[in-house]
Amino acid sequence: AIFTGVVLSFIWPPIGSAIQTFSQWAAYQNPVVAFGIYGFIERCLVPFGLHHIWNVPFQMQIGEYTNAAGQVFHGDIPRYMAGDPTAGKLSGGFLFKMYGLPAAAIAIWHSAKPENRAKVGGIMISAALTSFLTGITEPIEFSFMFVAPILYIIHAILAGLAFPICILLGMRDGTSFSHGLIDFIVLSGNSSKLWLFPIVGIGYAIVYYTIFRVLIKALDLKTPGREDATEDAKATGTSEMAPALVAAFGGKENITNLDACITRLRVSVADVSKVDQAGLKKLGAAGVVVAGSGVQAIFGTKSDNLKTEMDEYIRNH
CATH class of the missing domain: 3.30.1360.60 (Glucose permease domain IIB)
Structure with a gap:
């Protein structure tokens, strides 16, 4: 333990300095680029379950805000909650979690073979509602990321673009972790241009639906309901x-x-x-x-x- 402490006393200062430099750059100098990169990489890490690690510096470390009582807050989420007008740069998540991915789920449903459409519709509508209400996207994403990786790459790019769009348009809202309707309403106290979210969001939904619908058909992607016939698993509780x-x-x-x-x-x-x-x-x-x-x-x-x-x-x- 003593040896580790001595080693860390030399290693940690430059690491801490690098984190602070990155924090200032991401929060104040070039947030459009920083959060665009954040959004793209965060989606790329979802298949491996490592996105939570990537989230921490952006959610809980970047930037600094001191309120009237002298309390210091770090991270986009705590700073937004404390009333920092420069925070709220994670708002792009609302565009693809509440609008984009639910539209993709509907496109997958509409693209299913006629004999499978009812079954796939039930699954996709449930997943779309989950994403819209809570921001939990994995049931939708894992339905296509392995069978149609090209769709997932496009989704990751669109997710990355959502953050710069919100920053450039001055759209801000708060999130706990998920970017669903619950967060959107409950944490809207310090928001800006809240009315723009459904307008831009519907545009995002149209883009997602069109891309998914066209590519699934053009490339004959084996999304749910389009697979080769296999023996169905028995329904069980x-x-x-x-x-x-x-x-x-x-x-x-x-x-x-x-x-x-x-x-x-x-x-x-x-x-x-x-x-x-x-x-x-x-x-x-x-x-x-x-x-x-x-x-x-x-x-x-x-x-x-x-x-x-x-x-x-x-x-x-």
């Missing part, structure tokens, strides 16, 4: 899914740690080769990400319930 999920992760002996976040099952396994990724997708996973011995299966907001059911099943069998 969360409690009935637990045994199948445990089996898909290679059995309880293969599971070394089981956890969940708001949209993903996060499972550490002894042998990744025993994980049945196709089986997980048949059970309803929008996507599966493998990193080392960790496997993430995206089941949306029911992930925590599935984790609880799996825990109970493993304990009792």
Whole structure:
């Protein structure tokens, strides 16, 4: 510990200085470029679950604001809450989470084969409402990022552009973490040009819908409802899914740690080769990400319930 402390006393000062320099540049000198880069990279990291790490400096470190009582606030979110008129540069997230991605979900629904359209419509409308209300986008994004990566690249670019657009138009609103309707309304106390969000947002929705609809058809992308015919998985409730999920992760002996976040099952396994990724997708996973011995299966907001059911099943069998 002493050795580590001595080493860090030499290493940390230049790192801290670099963070401070970047903070000033991003918050005050060139926020249009900085937040455009932020938005693009943040979406690029979503497939790996690393976007939360990238978010921290922008949300909680960049910029500085001192209120009338002498309290100092750092980060775009705390500064906005404290009344800093130069904060609120994360507002671009509202454009693609409340408008763009829901429109993409509708395009995916409309592009499904006629025989699959009703089933896909139910899934996509639910995902679109989740994104619009709460800002949770992964159920939509994981429906196309692996089967149609070109769409995800375009989405990441459009997400990055949303932040400069809001900054240049003077649009500001607050967010806790998600950029959904709940944040949009509850945290609007220090907002600017709130009326512009639905106007620009509808324009963003049109762009997303048009691009997705045209490319899905032109490139014959296998988005939900357009796949080659396969045997459908049996519909099951969360409690009935637990045994199948445990089996898909290679059995309880293969599971070394089981956890969940708001949209993903996060499972550490002894042998990744025993994980049945196709089986997980048949059970309803929008996507599966493998990193080392960790496997993430995206089941949306029911992930925590599935984790609880799996825990109970493993304990009792």
